[in-house]
Amino acid sequence: MNYTLHPLKEIHPSLLPRIAEIHMGDAGLLSKLGYPFVLRYFEIAVKDKHAFGFYAQENETGKIMGFSLASPEPSALTSQLTTDRKWFIKQVLKVLFTRPLVFLQMIISSITIQGQMEDEAIECVYFTVDPKFRGQRLGRTLQKALMDEGRKQGYKKIFASIETWNKASLAATQANGFTIVKTFREGIYHRHRLESRL
Template identity: 75%
Template sequence: MLYSIHTLKSISNHLLPRIAEIHLSDAGLLSKLGYPFVLRYFENAIKDERAFGFYAQEEETKEIMGFSLASPEPSSLTSKLTKDKGWFIRNILKVIFTRPAAFFQMVISSVTIRGQMYESNTIECVYFTVDEKFRGRGLGRALQKALMDEGRKRGYKKIYASVETWNIASLKATQANGFKIIKTFQEGIYHRHRLESEL
């Protein structure tokens, strides 16, 4: 499997729907809110000054295989979803009527995220996702490692991640990258491990 890794900020706009599509296989809240939220989130993330990430592209077919994203302040990426008030109200009303559980989880998660104190000099591995057909061959681990290398270059000292306790693939990749579990907690429907690694 030959691939190259590129910075997410260099991605062409027409490829962002592919990133959003890959992201939808993540079981987290953003996916539950639906495609419009996922696409908007990544449109904002690539423009965000402090967030950074990577995507992997297959050498031969140029297909995007997966991506990773980190930020020193993940809650600012989430709150950008509400910036265009008209867009947000239209889309969140659809969620309230079609998937009320996702809406309630959003409220719980936003409170939990606000309660997570971010020390200066630390980043969060916000997302890393690999298209199903390319999983199990080290790509997820490589994409997360790229975040760690870049974070270190930018002078950050520590990286955090939250992983659902059932998510063995993510836990294995994250622990292979040197993360250690520091606590386990409940966030609405999510039972998660909180992990950290020095950079």
């Protein structure tokens, strides 16, 4: 597998739908909110001052294979979804009427994640690999790139929350040196909280 990692900040805007498409393979809340939310989220993330990440591009085909994203303040990314009020209200109403439990989960999650961050720490917000390229250590490499960049930027710790059933994510994260510090419930999600020194 021949690929190059590029900073997510340098991605051409025309490639963001591909990032959003890959992200739809994640079982988390953002993808449950639907594609418009996912695309808007990544449009915000690549412009955010503090967030950073990487995408892997296959050298031969130029195809995007996966990506990773970290932030010292993950809730600041989600709160920017509300900046365009008209768009946000329209999308939220759609979720409320078509998937009310997802709407409820959104409220529970926003309350649960409050106070989870520490000073000089970053969160591994997402790392996702296209199913075609999984199992070849790409996920691990994309997450490791966040750790190396975080260290370079002076951060001291990295956190991640991973659903307890997600064996591949847990294996990759633990192989990168994270340890489980607690297990908690967040609405329908049962998650491990993991951390590593940088």
